[in-house]
Amino acid sequence: MSGGKIAAIVGGIVAVLVVIALAIIIPNLTAVKALLGFRPNNPIVVTSDAIASVGKLSSTRYEISGSSDETGAFSADGAWSLGTDTDSSMLYFTTKSDDYGRIAVAWQNGNFGFSMQSKSYWTGDVETQYAYASRGDIRNAIRDLAGSEWDDVILDTKDAVVNNGHWDFAGALQTFNKGAKQLDDNYDVKRWNEGQMNESVQKEYAKFALKYFGEHLEKKDVQSKIFPKQERVKSGGSTRLTYDLDLDAFLQDIGGYWQKNEKQYPELRAYLVKQLREQEGYSSSEADSEFDKAVRKLAEGDYDSGALPSVEVMVDYGAKRSLNELEVTVDGDSTGHATVDLKLSDKDAVSVDDHEVSDFMAKAKSEGISF
Numbered sequence: 001m002s003g004g005k006i007a008a009i010v011g012g013i014v015a016v017l018v019v020i021a022l023a024i025i026i027p028n029l030t031a032v033k034a035l036l037g038f039r040p041n042n043p044i045v046v047t048s049d050a051i052a053s054v055g056k057l058s059s060t061r062y063e064i065s066g067s068s069d070e071t072g073a074f075s076a077d078g079a080w081s082l083g084t085d086t087d088s089s090m091l092y093f094t095t096k097s098d099d100y101g102r103i104a105v106a107w108q109n110g111n112f113g114f115s116m117q118s119k120s121y122w123t124g125d126v127e128t129q130y131a132y133a134s135r136g137d138i139r140n141a142i143r144d145l146a147g148s149e150w151d152d153v154i155l156d157t158k159d160a161v162v163n164n165g166h167w168d169f170a171g172a173l174q175t176f177n178k179g180a181k182q183l184d185d186n187y188d189v190k191r192w193n194e195g196q197m198n199e200s201v202q203k204e205y206a207k208f209a210l211k212y213f214g215e216h217l218e219k220k221d222v223q224s225k226i227f228p229k230q231e232r233v234k235s236g237g238s239t240r241l242t243y244d245l246d247l248d249a250f251l252q253d254i255g256g257y258w259q260k261n262e263k264q265y266p267e268l269r270a271y272l273v274k275q276l277r278e279q280e281g282y283s284s285s286e287a288d289s290e291f292d293k294a295v296r297k298l299a300e301g302d303y304d305s306g307a308l309p310s311v312e313v314m315v316d317y318g319a320k321r322s323l324n325e326l327e328v329t330v331d332g333d334s335t336g337h338a339t340v341d342l343k344l345s346d347k348d349a350v351s352v353d354d355h356e357v358s359d360f361m362a363k364a365k366s367e368g369i370s371f
Contacts, residue, residue, distance in 0.1 A: 042217040043227050043243045047315050050323040058082050058165040059350035063343045069336030081352040086110075086162040087135060090352045092360070101126060106357055106364070110135035113364035130368030132361075137370065153179030197271060204268040211264075212257055225249040238318045245311040248301065255298030309335040322347065 040046075054060075059081035067073040076095035083089045087110035094104040101117030114131040133141070142158075143151040153176060160168060160175040177196065197205065216222060223230075230243035262269055269291075276294075277287035297303060309332025316325040329339040 040214045040218055042213070042223060043230055043241060043245070043313070044217060045213055046241055046317070046321060047313060047326070048213075049321040050315050050317045050326065053317070053320065053322045054344070055167045055169075057344075058348050059346070059352075060344050060348070061346045061350060063345075064340065066338065066340035068338035070338075079346075079350050079354060079357070081350045081354065082162050082165045082167065083352055084162075084164055086159050088352065089162045090350075090354060090357055092354070092357045102128075104360060106360055108357055108361050109352065110138070111361060111365075112138060113361045113368070115360070115364060115368075130364040132364040132368040132370055134370075149183060153183075198267075200267045201271045204265045208265055208268060211261070212254065216257060222253060226253060238316055238324060240314065240316045242312070242314045245313060247308040247311060248305045251298055251303075251308075252301045255295055255300075258295055259299050307334045308332060 059079070061077070061079040063075070063077045065073070065075040074095070076093060078093040079090070080092065081090045089107070090109070091107040092104070093106075094102060096102050101119075102115075103117070104113075104115045106113040112133040115128055117126055117128050119125065120127050139155065142154050146154050156179060157172050157176040160172040162168060163171055217226070226246055226249045227243045228246055228249075230241070233240045273284075273287050273291045276282065276291050277284060280287070280290070282290060309330040312329040314325070314327040315323070317323050323342075323344060325341065325343045327339065327341040329337075331337045
């Protein structure tokens with residue numbers, strides 16, 4: 001295998017490491033602060049704090065917009081309000097399409113509604129078509145489609161997505177894994193379960209995240225390389241952080257950090273080597289050697305750095321780093337130019353029985369086809 005491909009594989013593994021490690025370390029700010037003695041303030045942790053705050057909102061309205069060289073401009077908006085469980089919650093999403101006009105999807109109190117605008121083949125007029133499914137319809141459809149082996153797993157997982165006014169994707173995943181483990185005779189499920197991190201690997205992920213993102217990235221000399229431009233402006237109780245993320249410097253830094261500190265993470269290393277072995281069909285010794293080679297190439301920047309896009313980030317947040325707005329722009333030969341912007345409003349102030357959503361559901365029920 002070429003060095004470039006190996007570096008790409010490890011780069012992907014490192015990217016997964018970053019995402020999962022952040023997911024473990026960031027949500028529990030109190031524990032992180034207690035362990036470190038201070039609250040990390042580098043741009044990646046601040047941004048991750050703000051993103052994690054979205055998952056703590058019981059309700060909000062949101063707007064998403066952006067553009068890319070491939071797809072052009074896009075936009076969507078909606079709201080959510082979370083009850084004690086999934087069936088007592090509300091989720092609303094609308095967007096517009098050049099081909100179909102406005103599309104809306106809603107979940108409210110266990111019922112599902114859908115609408116789509118399109119031009120009539122006969123008249124050319126824009127018409128809106130609706131569809132509706134009650135809580136009972138949904139349960140019956142899942143049982144019919146998934147079969148007796150999977151229906152309870154899917155239904156239990158769906159029920160666990162919301163827990164007492166908050167998203168609980170970790171709990172839903174645990175529910176799914178618990179149910180799926182009972183189906184180990186199914187090969188795909190068995191591979192899925194075998195690929196999950198055990199408790200010791202998860203602890204080392206968290207330890208790595210704490211040390212790298214919580215301590216190492218706080219160093220000014222490291223920040224000057226990875227975030228060559230950053231600025232914070234405070235106004236009216238909010239802070240607007242803008243920064244550039246140098247992906248080339250970041251990958252080399254995280255590769256070098258791993259080389260110097262990997263002995264502290266034997267379970268994590270074994271897990272990553274196992275992923276490489278299974279993906280590429282290596283023997284254990286080959287996977288071990290190729291992993292070391294790839295990490296070395298990553299740390300030395302021995303890969304096509306020209307394929308990495310430039311990244312600009314703007315994050316606006318309030319008290320406790322609660323997200324108000326996040327905008328990310330990438331630009332490069334491999335990605336083209338693309339930007340996405342997320343804005344939140346009415347945080348923790350939207351009702352499950354929001355009148356706009358309730359009106360939409362009533363219309364979908366009265367005028368729509370039933371599933």
